[in-house]
Amino acid sequence: MSASACVPQFMLAGIAIGALSGCASAPMTRGGSLSSYERLKPSDGLLTKSLLHVDKEQVLAARSVRIWPTVFAPGASPQLSEEQRRLVANLIDRALCGGLSERLRIVGPDEPADLTTHVKVTQAAPTDEMAAGASKVASIVPSALGVRVPIPRIPIGLGSLTVESEAQDAAGHQLAAMVWARGANSFTNSPKVSAVSDPYDLGSSFATDFSQMLVTGTTPFGQPPRLPSLESIGTSLGGQPKYAACEAFGRDPGLVGMIAGNVGLPPEWSDKGAATNPP
Incomplete structure (x- = not known):
């Protein structure tokens, strides 16, 4: 029996639509929080739009960093709750x-640092929960029928995220800055039944790009993939972070989060958030 005979027609239509248009757009919104926008230049990735600047020598000379808590610009995401x-x-x-x-x-x-990061979310479009739920059902049904057909996510109600960030030296001078924008897509962003699903996933992608820029002193786009260290793998599985200061942000949901995400559960169910009593 052919795959088309086993897969309902609405699923096949979803595949075709997803192949044609499977990515949400994200505006390059500026929130006015950067100390300067003058030296920003375009540096786009395959899925990401960005403007960035980095003083490579000075950034690579840094040995310590303080992470100032990320904030949302007023009105950046009215559809999302404060939680x-x-x-x-x-x-x-x-x-x-x-x-x-x-x-x-x-x-x-409260400790001195060579660099201090500042991050502001300037736009966060929510995920359509009904569309995400339908996508998850559409991806499960073929497997239940014994058919191995990849089912792209329905390209409706995809969320997006826009962030601006910078790293300053001890004197408050900008050494690196980035305006980053990306929309969720039908192929790499797994649907979860939560309005915050896509902004949540995209927040991790932004952090990967911004941290790579500060680690390497260059654009994170168009570069060969970097292999994660054993320490970072352990941390991503919910293990103890390398530095005690990171405990303030809680532990990664690890395997529990991966399993919950695979079945479409909201990230709110598995991510416990910031530590209640950080060290």
């Missing part, structure tokens, strides 16, 4: 902590 915004902001900080730990020592908010 959901806190979840995204904390995820960004936690992911930054892990990524920057690859080269830099992470210090607490």
Whole structure:
């Protein structure tokens, strides 16, 4: 029996539509939080739009970094609850902590540091929960019927995220800056039944790109993939972070989060957020 005979016609139509248009757009919104926008230049990735600047020598000379808590611009995401915004902001900080730990020592908010990061979310379009639920059902049914057909996510109600960030030296001078925008797509962003699903996933992608820029001193786009260290793998599975200061952002949901995401559960169910009593 052919695959088309086993897969309902609406699923095949979803595949065709997804192949034609499977990515949400994200505006390059500026929130006015950067100390300067003058030296920003376009540096786009395959899925990401960005403007960035980095003083390579000075950034690579840094040995420590302080992560200032991520904030949302007023009106950046009216459809998301305050709890959901806190979840995204904390995820960004936690992911930054892990990524920057690859080269830099992470210090607490009251300790001196060579660099201080500042991050502001300027736009966060929510995920359509009904469309995400339908996508998850559409992806499960073929497997239940014994058919191995990849089912792209229905390209309706995809969320997006726009962030601006910078790293300053101890004197407050900008050494690196980035305006980053990306929309969820039908192929790499798994649908979860939550309005914050896509902004949450995209927050991790932003943190990976921004931390890589500060670790390498160059654009994160168009570069060969970097193999994660054993420490970062352990942290991503919910293990203890390399530096105690990262405990303030809580532990990664690890395998529990992966399993929950695979079945479409909201990230709010598995991510406990920031630590209640950080060290």
